[in-house]
Amino acid sequence: MSGHSEVEVKKQVTLYLRVFFALMALTVVTVAISYVHMPILLGVAVALFIACIKASLVAAFFMHLSTEKKIIIFILILTVFFFAFLLATPSLHHT
Amino acid sequence: MSAEIHYISEPHPVSGVTNSKLGVWLFLASEVMLFGGLFSAYILLRTGVTDWPRGHEVLNVPLATLNTVILITSSVTMVMSWASLELKKFSKFRLYMTITILLAIAFLVVKGFEYAHKFDHHHFPSTSNFYAIYFVITGLHGLHVIGGIIVNAYLLLPGSKMWKTNPEQFTGRVEAAGLYWHFVDLVWIFLFPALYLL
Structure with missing residues (x-):
């Protein structure tokens, strides 16, 4: 910026x-x-x-994410994916 | 032999961002996983039992609401301190940075009152699963607040000398510290409803 x-x-x-x-x-x-x-x-x-x-x-x-470069957004999309997996692990245990 | 780090103030031609910004964002990504693991533990502990206490019955919601307001305000003053540097107004930067640090200290004082009240009533991490996860998550978050105070105090006092020699790099440092500080605010935005309101 x-x-x-x-x-x-x-x-x-x-x-x-x-x-x-x-x-x-x-x-x-x-x-x-x-x-x-x-x-x-x-x-x-x-x-x-x-x-x-x-x-x-x-x-x-x-x-400033609304105007940030693609590489930062890419890293965060990857992070969201792993984060979602992490949050889902407790429910995976029950099935 | 020079060990200079390149692309600190100008964007790297491959990534399009400065190496410092890329580094901070990768660090924040790892922080998401750190807190994510604890949130995952919280969900497992909570869904695994039938009698989980409701946050507002055992915790102090007004104090936590006050802390939410304090932290959000400090996020605004942090971003304003960076914007002041972009406008080349160094004295305004010092003002906003000082307010940011004072608000962070205020957050810890309020948190300290909350903890003291819990200890007075013999509520410790060993008391129950609820208090265990409550103290671990808010404690780790509190450590992050302390870390933010240290970095911001450095940028306000000894570190601000760089404004005279390399203003661009200094502005970048304040922006990076800001990214971290907003993340600390962001964690609290989820902590507050999860622990206190639900």
Whole structure:
């Protein structure tokens, strides 16, 4: 990202502040929803869904992934694949 | 004999990114697997029993919410410190970096209160599987926060001399430290609902 013009960086700063407010709002939502009684599986799904949105916002904008080079994206796709496998291993055990 | 590392400030012609950025992202990929293993253990422990405690019944949700707000804010000040360097405003960089470090310390203080409260009630990692995984995951995350404070404090104080000799490399260092710091924030974004809210 280095070597960007002043105007571009200033635009980025506005974006960072918007992302900040979005993250705060989603934090309030996720805490509020946890007080609503619902089936545990639905609760897990909703909480994970909101966490994924927040994580995507952080990765895309604060970590500049939305404008990052292909090789970094490729490494992360590979990481997601192995991570998913790691998370799935407990359920593989049961079958 | 020179042991200079090349392509620190300009992109490598093959990868298209600086070697430093590639290195940090590979490190973060390994970090994903480290925390992933613990999350996997958490799922196994939790789905393997019928009476798992609900997070909000045994943990302090308001304090953890406060810590979520603190960490998200510190992520913003971190990215602002990098943006300040891009705008060649060194004094603003120092301001934002100082706030980032103070927020990180505040996070640890709040976490310390939480831990102290648990110990007062004789809740230790050996108490139950819930507390075992709770202390291991939040403890490892806390160590990462301490690591971030050390790196950021170096960049704020002795390391900032480089701004005068090699501003591009220094900006790259702050960006790399930022990537790590946002990752620490990212882990907490998943930790918070998993341990406290569900």
